Amino acid sequence: MRLLLAAALLVATPAFAIQPAPQAADEIIEGPGDQLTLRQEVVLDTDLDTAWSMFTTGEGAATWMAPVAEVDLRPGGAIRTNYDPAAAIGDPGTTELRIVNFAPKRILTLQADLSEVEADWLTDAIRAEADSFYNVITFDALGPGRTRIVSWGTGYRDDPDYRTMLGFFVRANRWTFEQLAAAVEPTPEVDALKAMAPLVGSCWRGQFSGGAAYDIMCVETMPGSHLRSRHIVRGAASDYRGETVYFRDPEAGIARFHYYTSLGAFSDGDIMLAEDGTLLFENIRHRTAEGSILDIYGTGRFDEEGRWVATTSIYADGAWPEPSTIVMKRIDCENWDAVEAGCD
Template structure:
């Protein structure tokens, strides 16, 4: 889940002050709240059932298939998700990405507090101040809306660097998830056709 922190129009109207939609399949519901903090929010609709989306975020095997070669998940309130993007990575390395699981609703919601990030992350000193919310909404048996929200962005220079980084990379994360799950489905369908043809 590259940096975890991830055009389809949101089913609900975008809130006042929301940013414009980026190119591609990802919608942008980011906004500045009344207290001056910023919410970074992106969403995408994926042609896959909700349970496959959920697995892509919490099942270590599924995470390794589409995103991070090293992934460990302790799925419980107070547990963690830890990832790294090199095969040589080891659990507990200071450059791993680690999120504390604040709360979750199986199949629907994952709320994470960022704990550690790679040393090269722009604005990384503020990473621990963010909360990541993953919402998974089944639209029908085969289509799912995935929404990534990051809360807690202030307005100092380090927050601005971090915001700019994830403003670019969260849509890329969602696009990568869409490609991985939809390509898997296409490959499975093609294999089924090939088996029938034999």
């Protein structure tokens, strides 16, 4: 029933799609031998060009790294900053991150200059290995006005001194990402609800794989330019219903939704529109009637034949499994009342 429920959620939104949380958990990854890698992530409410410029231009870096910043973007160049707004680059207190290499708007590899750093975690043994520490930063556009940044800290070892150093950077990098997110001015709203227009005023049917269960969904407008979809799963042991309301959040500048089910479960989240027209339902957690929480990832789009194609994957055991797919076709049911009366 759990898998069937998740598949039903997929079409109830009409494509119940969840991206990883904007502030994903910090992760320490074990490598060959005693190697450790620190992975940290942030999702910014801005476009890829802006996110990239916040790391690679002095003007952008000064919005969050330090009030005084200078960037020489080239292999062998550097990001140099000073936390004293009255100081100049080169004055006492200037810090430097060496630019090892980069691929425009994709990847930026940095190395800190630790020669002038004094810290409890910076032992003589660690200082001697300073040339082996790198920070690889990747940039990934999630659609208009949405960018994922992942930081990969390499060179750590599974050793007590290195673990102390690692703990420092887990906290320091997370604080840095928080400063970055706070400095971002969200990209103006992309009207994701307009992309749902072909669904409105019609009912749709899709067959779940691996069984007799199928889903019927009808989408309609509501007062205030909101949308509503209602759906019912038939062919299972008992019918399962759900209702979703889609609306614009003017304060956040994005579209959002609330979803409720006949089983007592509910969900809420954001709606984004990818550059290729795919709808993304992000930052969502589905809460069951028993109190457990499901994180789900998925997409929704129209294919060349005008069918609604939705995919979904339930996060489990630290990974996103291969998504399942359901294809919804328009059917000759006049409205939701006709569906309730048996039309499918």
